[in-house]
Amino acid sequence: MTNTVTRSYKYRLYPNQTQQKALGDILWAACTLYNQALAYRKKRWQESRRGVTYYEQAAMWRQWRNEEPEENPLRVLNMTAGQQVLRRLDSAYRAFVKGQRGAPRFKRVDRFNSVTYKPGDGAAIQNGRLYVQNVGLVKVRWHRQLPGVVKNIVITGLNGRWHVCFQVEIEAVRPALHPGPAAGVDVGIHHALALSNGEFVDSPRHLAKAQARLRVLQRTVARRKQGGRNRRKAVRQLARQHERIANQRRDFWHKATRKLAGEFSAIVIEDLDLNFMLQNGNLARAAHDTGLGMFRDLLAYKAIEAGGEVVAVSPQNTSQMCSGCGCLVPKALSVRIHQCDHCGLRLDRDVNAARNILKRAGTLPLGANVDGYIVRSLRSSPS
Numbered sequence: 050m051t052n053t054v055t056r057s058y059k060y061r062l063y064p065n066q067t068q069q070k071a072l073g074d075i076l077w078a079a080c081t082l083y084n085q086a087l088a089y090r091k092k093r094w095q096e097s098r099r100g101v102t103y104y105e106q107a108a109m110w111r112q113w114r115n116e117e118p119e120e121n122p123l124r125v126l127n128m129t130a131g132q133q134v135l136r137r138l139d140s141a142y143r144a145f146v147k148g149q150r151g152a153p154r155f156k157r158v159d160r161f162n163s164v165t166y167k168p169g170d171g172a173a174i175q176n177g178r179l180y181v182q183n184v185g186l187v188k189v190r191w192h193r194q195l196p197g198v199v200k201n202i203v204i205t206g207l208n209g210r211w212h213v214c215f216q217v218e219i220e221a222v223r224p225a226l227h228p229g230p231a232a233g234v235d236v237g238i239h240h241a242l243a244l245s246n247g248e249f250v251d252s253p254r255h256l257a258k259a260q261a262r263l264r265v266l267q268r269t270v271a272r273r274k275q276g277g278r279n280r281r282k283a284v285r286q287l288a289r290q291h292e293r294i295a296n297q298r299r300d301f302w303h304k305a306t307r308k309l310a311g312e313f314s315a316i317v318i319e320d321l322d323l324n325f326m327l328q329n330g331n332l333a334r335a336a337h338d339t340g341l342g343m344f345r346d347l348l349a350y351k352a353i354e355a356g357g358e359v360v361a362v363s364p365q366n367t368s369q370m371c372s373g374c375g376c377l378v379p380k381a382l383s384v385r386i387h388q389c390d391h392c393g394l395r396l397d398r399d400v401n402a403a404r405n406i407l408k409r410a411g412t413l414p415l416g417a418n419v420d421g422y423i424v425r426s427l428r429s430s431p432s
């Protein structure tokens with residue numbers, strides 16, 4: 050059985066000075082279009098309490114782009130790429146109307162850093178380079194092969210560096226069922242991950258170092274004079290460091306999830322409400338730092354690719370309950386060891402939680418030896 054999946058392939062771009070300026074102008078035009086379209090929506094709502102459809106805005110865009118052809122700075126933006134900007138605004142509005150998100154806000158030019166093209170319409174691969182309308186042929190570092198059919202070409206500029214991201218459709222072959230055992234995984238603060246088999250996955254030390262460097266840079270920025278050259282330089286260094294940390298964190302989660310998906314057929318995790326956690330002070334920081342959302346997303350697709358699956362279970366009492374006998378053993382967050390007076394079980398608190406999480410997948414009787422258990426029934430219902 051085959052179906053298609055969408056994947057992103059990102060490559061570094063090396064535009065020359067003139068091309069950098071031209072790409073910057075395109076981002077500026079895209080941001081201006083976004084804000085102009087948003088202003089129109091707000092105005093119309095205030096005046097007549099009527100919404101604006103994407104199609105109305107697409108017609109407006111056509112008009113804005115075609116007026117004063119000589120010195121209209123919006124013209125550098127490709128027509129279809131402009132439509133993508135409006136679609137982005139439209140979906141932000143839909144999410145707002147459904148109550149899933151706050152009202153869309155005006156974007157700052159320095160925060161608006163990507164434009165999406167349809168291949169062959171304003172952007173295309175030509176002679177090993179990336180052709181971009183009004184920019185020319187831009188040098189690309191092809192560090193890996195680009196497979197499949199390109200559906201979208203996204204150009205991003207961040208902190209003076211340019212990338213292209215090809216969104217590609219590839220045939221996915223449904224893999225054979227994963228032969229490995231099941232595991233419960235607890236996502237924590239002390240260890241990034243604790244597994245029901247007693248293993249830990251820790252975030253790398255260089256990430257902590259990078260964060261220490263970040264704090265130094267933050268202090269440097271605070272000390273520099275407003276509007277000065279040195280401050281601008283420090284701000285740029287700080288932005289680079291943020292980017293570096295984000296990259297390191299993503300690398301770490303890629304590695305960690307690849308390992309889990311390779312080893313286990315069913316990976317059981319807690320079904321945590323991320324929105325709730327993010328609004329909840331201290332937990333928010335922890336969840337943010339450990340990159341819980343990224344972990345879940347990466348894990349899900351890697352597990353499916355490997356023929357396994359991810360199961361989410363209720364998080365209630367997973368850390369307080371004894372995985373040996375089921376009794377509640379209350380303990381503060383600072384207590385690292387689970388010590389049960391009822392059955393004598395003694396082990397790391399996070400491993401205890403991971404075992405409870407695995408059990409909650411519903412296939413194991415209380416007190417069973419969980420190591421090496423193969424949870425086959427979890428996979429019987431394809432989704």
Ligand SMILES: [Zn+2]
Nearest residue numbers: 371374389392
């Ligand atoms: Zn016990």
